[in-house]
Amino acid sequence: MNSRLFSFVAGETGPWHIERVLAVKGESLAAAPCLDVIPSVTSGEEPGRGRLPPMWALRGITSNERYVTHEEKRSLVAKQQGLGRPDSTCAALIPIRKSEAWWALSQDERRKILEDRSAHIRIGLNYLPAIARRLHHCRDLGTPEPFDFITWFEFAPADIPAFDRLLGELRASEEWQYVEREVDVRLVRK
Amino acid sequence: MNSRLFSFVAGETGPWHIERVLAVKGESLAAAPCLDVIPSVTSGEEPGRGRLPPMWALRGITSNERYVTHEEKRSLVAKQQGLGRPDSTCAALIPIRKSEAWWALSQDERRKILEDRSAHIRIGLNYLPAIARRLHHCRDLGTPEPFDFITWFEFAPADIPAFDRLLGELRASEEWQYVEREVDVRLVRK
Numbered sequence: 490m491n492s493r494l495f496s497f498v499a500g501e502t503g504p505w506h507i508e509r510v511l512a513v514k515g516e517s518l519a520a521a522p523c524l525d526v527i528p529s530v531t532s533g534e535e536p537g538r539g540r541l542p543p544m545w546a547l548r549g550i551t552s553n554e555r556y557v558t559h560e561e562k563r564s565l566v567a568k569q570q571g572l573g574r575p576d577s578t579c580a581a582l583i584p585i586r587k588s589e590a591w592w593a594l595s596q597d598e599r600r601k602i603l604e605d606r607s608a609h610i611r612i613g614l615n616y617l618p619a620i621a622r623r624l625h626h627c628r629d630l631g632t633p634e635p636f637d638f639i640t641w642f643e644f645a646p647a648d649i650p651a652f653d654r655l656l657g658e659l660r661a662s663e664e665w666q667y668v669e670r671e672v673d674v675r676l677v678r679k
Numbered sequence: 680m681n682s683r684l685f686s687f688v689a690g691e692t693g694p695w696h697i698e699r700v701l702a703v704k705g706e707s708l709a710a711a712p713c714l715d716v717i718p719s720v721t722s723g724e725e726p727g728r729g730r731l732p733p734m735w736a737l738r739g740i741t742s743n744e745r746y747v748t749h750e751e752k753r754s755l756v757a758k759q760q761g762l763g764r765p766d767s768t769c770a771a772l773i774p775i776r777k778s779e780a781w782w783a784l785s786q787d788e789r790r791k792i793l794e795d796r797s798a799h800i801r802i803g804l805n806y807l808p809a810i811a812r813r814l815h816h817c818r819d820l821g822t823p824e825p826f827d828f829i830t831w832f833e834f835a836p837a838d839i840p841a842f843d844r845l846l847g848e849l850r851a852s853e854e855w856q857y858v859e860r861e862v863d864v865r866l867v868r869k
Contacts, residue, residue, distance in 0.1 A: 493819075494821045548821065553783075553784075554786055557785050558787040559787055562785045595744055595747050595748050595749045596744055596747055597749055598749055626819055628742070629683075629742050629816055631820045631821070632821075
């Protein structure tokens with residue numbers, strides 16, 4: 490058991506109805522009716538054991554912050570709310586993969602692109618607390634994973650336009666030039 | 680297959696003879712005669728399949744740099760040499776685990792402790808090219824791992840005193856106050 494590991498399992502069952510799967514960049518994911526978010530499935534286990542085989546399953550692990558400063562963390566913690574709010578009946582699952590060029594950059598170069606020039610942290614902060622999020626890392630799981638990150642977002646239906654603006658701002662940034670695959674999966678709670 | 684993943688397998692076979700296992704902090708690892716370093720064993724596979732069961736096996740994955748700046752990277756790349764040098768007949772395997780307090784710090788706080796106040800990168804640079812090293816991450820593999828990092832060092836017998844000084848400088852640093860488990864395994868090539 491690893492309480493930081495989550496599986497996103499698409500198939501015939503699950504509490505989230507998949508409304509749309511959009512390939513933003515690169516290959517898409519298969520259409521599927523439902524999604525389940527399963528915590529604490531260790532690498533050796535099959536997610537969703539005993540059910541119908543999933544149409545696809547992605548895994549990611551929450552981890553320490555890689556770019557956020559002390560002051561930014563204070564601002565985020567003060568404004569953010571958790572997942573699972575009753576009125577957050579909309580969700581988005583956005584897996585991305587970044588290029589080898591991104592991963593070859595040094596820490597200060599990545600921070601400069603991500604925040605100084607792309608305002609990734611500030612943009613996210615602007616949409617708190619409406620848009621709640623949890624970031625999962627996939628690149629260092631030790632298994633061949635199709636994406637580097639999976640972000641799970643939750644929000645109320647009235648905040649769908651705000652969420653689309655948030656994505657538009659990020660996708661227009663210099664940082665996003667390093668994104669070589671991105672899929673945008675939208676969901677509604679059953 | 681993941682070319683960044685390595686297994687360190689202790690048992691009856693392997694090209695490295697284990698000379699000493701020392702618990703620096705916290706629980707030790709079992710004594711064993713030999714060690715093998717096996718690349719590209721995916722999470723689902725058993726390391727060293729078909730051999731005698733290992734006495735212990737640790738896994739880690741190389742990854743992007745987490746703290747090094749562009750200038751530091753240039754200095755490191757200019758001075759460092761790879762593993763596998765014919766005269767590097769000595770090795771050390773040093774797995775460590777850091778505390779939850781370390782992982783809860785923001786990126787800038789960790790950088791300040793690691794380099795501004797503990798000179799971790801500068802200390803390592805001082806011992807290049809004599810002490811070659813490869814850092815492996817374990818914390819985000821998605822399986823319960825006993826350590827957060829495994830560092831593998833290679834050097835010539837004449838550089839054993841220098842290597843001991845390097846470890847002494849790191850262990851005396853503020854950063855090492857966050858280390859809650861450390862084992863120091865010394866090896867000689869057969």
